[in-house]
Amino acid sequence: MIKVVIVDDEPKLRLGLQTLIPWKELGFEVIAAAANGEEALKVMEQERPDMAIVDIRMPLMDGLQLLECMSSCGYKLHVIILSGYADFEYAKQAIKYGVAGYLLKPVDTREMTQMLQGIREQIEEQQRQYEEDRITTADRDWLLQRLLVPRNIGEDAAALHSTARAAGIVWDSYEIVALLPKGAEDDGSGKVHSFRESLKSRIEHTGRGTVTVYFPYVVLFLQNPLRGRKQQAELYQLLHNTLGSCHFIAATGGAVSTVEEISRSFLHAQSSLKHAFFSKKGQLLRHNASRCPLPDNPYAQDSSPEEIMEELILQLYYSLDTGNQSMVRPLLENGLSFFLAQQYDERYIKESFFHLINAIVHKLTNGFPATRRETEQISQFMKGIFAYEHLEDLLDETHSFLLALAQHAEPEGKEKELKIMIHIIHRHYSDPLRLETLAGMLNYSTAYLGQIFKNKTGEYFNTYLDKVRIQKAKELLQQGMKVYEVSEQVGYTSVNYFHGKFKKYEGCSPSDFKNP
Incomplete structure (x- = not known):
């Protein structure tokens, strides 16, 4: 059965077409109906229909926009356009997308039946031609895929060259480009083969090379090496223009001069794709290309x-x-x-x-x-x-x-660094604050920042921090908290250490302060 999807925003028309046309008798099956172009694209991605009946005027995405998206994504469907008399000039634009037929609303069932019969004959003829070509295509794909597989050392080189001759790629040089469609592993082979078919006319029909599938990759065998970044950028732009809004990443494995080296070029391309996360986007990835530039590692080598x-x-x-x-x-x-x-x-x-x-x-x-x-x-x-x-x-x-x-505006004026440090101390005195941490945050050396703090406050950083902690400790002790609880609350992990600090600044122990 030829799978059909009906795309129209009028529920009555969708239902009428499904019930009034003898689909099964004509060799068709309506697998889905959609109210607009966006719904239709989802159906096409999931169901892969052979044919679509599309209304010109629809909300969200109209018929022409749908045809444009179908073309850019490589969907090869037979399409019948439906429109009113007032839409005739508008509908003529659909001709450039190669629609199979055009019908005016309200739809005449006899006219549509005759059109469907003609389309079925076209599809059957295409299927017959495809079956005739399939064996040859499958054999060539198998030969090309053999060349992508690494060979053992000492394996018969003559057999490898024989494979290349049978595949029709006896060239002076080769360059492998591997392309990975987004979600190819989850989507099965449908998206990969759709990409391959879209690229064939741009690569094979122009004499650039040949295209095959090595799941989940679409693989380009280029006859002429890409010389320099300009040609690499031009190829990436060609891929982007051909595949439209469909997302992909692509990498070259570099030029090689012999059939035996083809597999190495492919391995390099695969490796680049696996590390695409670390590369610049929007370009053809290259083997051993530098990662995104970042500052030198500022941390100590022995830090975990x-x-x-x-x-x-x-x-x-x-x-x-x-x-x-x-x-x-x-x-x-x-x-x-x-x-x-x-x-x-x-x-x-x-x-x-x-x-x-x-x-x-x-x-x-x-x-x-x-x-x-x-x-x-x-x-x-x-x-x-x-x-x-x-x-x-x-x-x-x-x-x-x-x-x-961020919850607060950045402090202004010459005292910015000091304000930041004092704010942090008063707000985070219970944390393990260190001058080194703040120096790294403010992009100063520890010694220089410490001197700024001392000049402005009259206190060393650690002394100032201790005084803030002791002041907070006094408040907590007056609230009745136990000494060891206060020690933890204000950032001292050792009660004895807290006891010493408290006596240094207050002249008495925490217990004596709490119970005078």
Whole structure:
């Protein structure tokens, strides 16, 4: 049976066409009906119909827009256009998309029946021709695929050259380009073969080379090597123009001069695709191409990933909490530089981002509970972290997301750094604050920042922090809290250490202060 989808925004017309036309007797089966072009595209992606009956005027996406999307995505359907008298000039534009027929509303069932019979004969003839060509195409695909498989050392080179001759690709040079459609692994072979058919006319009919499928890849055998980035960019643009809005990534394995080296070029292209996350988007990927440029790793070589992550979380948190937005991007890039230097893979990088965002959101929302809408936005962003296809997109979107979480404006004036430090101390005195952490956040050396603080406040950083903690401790002791509880609350993990600090600044023990 020839599968048909009916696309019309009028429910009565959709139902009428399904019931008044003797579809089964004519060799057709109506598999779905859609109210607009957007619904129709979803049906086509899932059901792969052979034919569509499309109304010209529809909401959301009209008939012409649907035909344009079908063409750009490589759908090869027989289409009958339906329209009113007033739409005739509009409907004539559909001719450029090669529609199979045109009918005026209200539809005459006899006229449509005759048109369907003619279309069925065309489809049957095409199927007969396809069956005649299929064996030859399948054999050639099999030969090309054999050349992509690595050979054992010492394997008969003559047999390999014989395979190349049978496939019709005895050339002076070769270059393999592998193309991976988005979602190809989940979609089965449908999308891959659709891509192959769309590219055939642009590659084979122009003498550039030949195209085959090595699932989940569409593979281009190019006869002339791509010389330089200009030709690589031109090929990528050709692929983009041919495939339209369909998402893909593509990589070249580089030029080789012998049949024996074809498999190596393919392996290089595969490797580049597997590491596409770390490459620049919107271009043909190249083997051993440099990753996205980032600053040098600023962290100590002996620091563990856990220590770096904790430091990064604190620095980003303090930056957001104080409104120091200018430091968010550099801090993210510093963290990435460390993880890339450790040769961590895509999954680990994404897991690190997830942990980073989760920790920062938790800290921020402890002080300022998020609204329901904000909670949904946070949840949506975190779920999408693992869906990013390129590192630069993940970095950009994370930067924007974190800035949106900032609760305070950035301090102004010459005292900005001092204001930030004092704010952090008074707000986060219970945390394990270190001058080194704040220096990294503010992009100063530890010694220089410490001197700025001393000049402005008259106190060393640690002395100032101790005094803030002791002042808060006095308030908690007066509220009746126990000494060891107060010690923990104000950031001292050792009660004895807290006792010594308290006596140094207040001249008595915490117990004596509590019970004079």
